[in-house]
Amino acid sequence: MSSRIFGSGIRRREDPRLITGTATYTDDLSLPGMLYAAMLRSPHAHARITKIDVSAARSAPGIVAVYTGADVKDALKPVPCAWLLPNANLKIAPYPAMAIDTVRYVGDIVAVVVAETRYQAYDALDLVQVDYSPLPAVTNPVMASGSSAPQIHPDVPKNEAFHWTVGGGDVDAAFKNADVVVKETIVQQRLIPNAMEPRATLATWSAAPGELTVWNTTQNPHILRFLCSVVTGVPEDKLRVVAPEVGGGFGSKIAAYPADFLTVFCSMRLNKPVKWAETRSENYQATTHGRDHTQQVELAAKQDGTILGLRATIHAGMGAYLSTAAPGIPTILHGLMLSAVYNLPAVKEDVYGVYTNTTPVEAYRGAGRPEATFMLERMIDKLAVAVKMDPADVRFKNMIPRFENGHTVITGLTYDSGDYPAGLKKVLDHVNYADLRRQQADARKQGRHLGIGLASYVEICGLGPSQVAGAIGFQGGLWESAIVRVHPTGKVQVFIGASPHGQGEETTFAQLVASEIGVDVNDVKVVHGDTDVTPMGWGTYGSRTTAVGGAALVLAARKVRDKAKVVAAHLLEAAVEDMEYADGKFFVKGSPDRSKTIQDIALMANVAWNMPKGVEAGLEASMFYDPPNFAYPYGSHVAVVEVDAETGHVELKRYVALDDCGPQINPVIVEGQVHGGVVQGIGQALWEEAVYDSTGQLVTGSMLDYALPRADRLCDIEVISSVTPSPHHPLGLKGIGEAGTIASTAAIYSAVMDALSPFGVETMRMPFTPERVWNAINHR
């Protein structure tokens, strides 16, 4: 079994606790004497606080304490931004955990109430009297960068948080020599991540030893410990962060948040456990959003469809403050990916990160790469129309040919491996593209509007080499670590620094270990999410857990295997060079009956009665793995839609995803990641948008107003794959968490525009609501 466990679609071991309701998420936890915190949030997008009166709230039933910014400001340092983008004139405005004199978005915290029950805490919020003097607000990043816009932070003129550029080649010459230039202003609308579990924190301070434990809905407990130590002053060795069961993140659980630190503050002041759990409406207001780019893009090409250059200006709304990793998203993770899967000879992009009176923006599934992929795919579709070529042919014409060990693009990145034309060909063959086009032509004759959309992508994931992290201003490393511990009975515990929250690595990582050291997969337990127990790791985001953490784990397991071989040779009185290993057994070359199982060796190594000279007792190894490069999964997707011209309704007819994430540990889990990722991207194309009105009120303030994908609006996603190993990962693994989202928004956009081409529709803003589509068809 062990030799076949890699690549097997076994059932997830996470599931029994999840399907029986016995899993423990943060808000499921209770401690003796626990109090409940509730945050009073600003109803104004931009205002001065002229007076706060908490006396009525303090005397309400069950209220233990009420704190305001004045109480907190000396106890908590500002919420840190941890991606200090170099050479970009980065201006980090102070981000207080609680507003002191000014609020800058609807959702900024102005007071915290602590009560004996949740209901009492929320009752008392209504009794806190805050007088505001409203100021003009701005929510659109282009408008916010104008000279007449209200300035949100005193030291940030034009609200410009940063100005970052990427360039390569002679872009002016490219445009001078072009036969064709296509242009578009693309709005990557603001999105709300909507992890199904809202955020929550439970903090408990023990004054006597001076120790703090924080349970939090985080994707990266070790980063939170680091930042929490900085903000609260509690030393890291006395600060334990636990990510219990975490119900999805999609980037929104990367950041360290004001409410987390305030919950800690309350616990430390009151010397009691304090729990805070956000409501969904609060989640919409104050948990980070994603995207929010306005992109002015132009592409230069020859008449035969050859791309010559790309020029773009991006205004990226950052929200009122810079969230933990925010500056790196529209820059490093976006601008460096502009070559996409194509030979791009010249590029110039200016990215303006702009403060607006809105919820802070962070990574959201794909984080920068969907915005890059979309730009290229959209411009290529426009180019195909301009030069009267099939969009597939334009893609083939410009694609980077197959490479196995490194290809450097104009932005300076070196992609690891890929065969982009083969991927596109495979998915086109799968759908019988020529036949699809014929069906489309026939449908048009009958007055039906089918659209066929294509999107090819490559993404940067497996973040990443720590030296590069330092060079690009990320205030941490990006390595991962793992410990593999074999107990005397041959059962294995694995401790990882990464922190899965739905992706299934408790299962896939057990598969990795089982296949490396030949134990049964059910004899491997994967432990994660507790900083007191697990070794340091930088978290689960950026499709990095398998690509980086998986590599650490495989190499740790191989160290265990190497040590086991030394012990086996000693026990069998053979030379180490004469030992062979297969399927959990170590045997003397040529005499397979002289063998020891990994379980035999585990027992002997743990009792250590007879160890080889100079070899330590125990059977355990740890590995810190710093990847030499990023990983670059890729693929091509095809979407087929039908637009009802009478109503503007877009119906999904078919969706095929071809993804290449290298070898697959568990293809069932890979498929699940693709399904979910694709649907999130479809959501952006068709339904989702966070809308603010001109005063900065979040109009889409609840699930009633923000349209999430629902079961009845979707079609099945057909998932196919190819396998191109990464040359630098010990098993060739890449990543698959974000791939679907990166491709699918562009594919659906492409399909809808294709369907609308008989109506002369040239551009449309997402999401494609029936009203918008109908207006476009009717040129309103």
Add this chain to the structure above:
Amino acid sequence: MTTVPVSIAINGRRYDRQVEPRLLLVHFIRDLGGLTGTKVGCDTSQCGSCTVLLDGVAVRSCTCFAVQADGSSVTTIEGLAPAGSLHPLQESFWNKHGLQCGYCTPGMIMAAHELLRTNPKPNDTDIRHGLEGNMCRCTGYQNIVRAVRDAAERIAR
């Protein structure tokens, strides 16, 4: 605030408690019953994560006061199958990879239970319509549909 006595059976065990009239059933179940399998995912009755069976019929426990359930019998995810065993829906969600983060799963399974109660042989379209009131952000619903179809087939056998 005044309190009133209520008596609610959850998964076969009776809970007699004094509650505020405004106490939501979901908080009765979670905070007073100590059964945290039922989740709260929103505050506008949109997500379906809190779905439980009230006298055998699926309801959103965030949209029902505990006093409305007085004298009733509630089944939550913890009580769907006898201890130590799994309901066919639970098995099918496991077998068909019908969950990822698991947060929507208890409500999704209870909603699927309601679907199969009213339509024991649903096709995929029926399943998609039957579950359109339950949000999942991880799976794209596809494997949930597979799981419910699989459970329906196994229950029919």
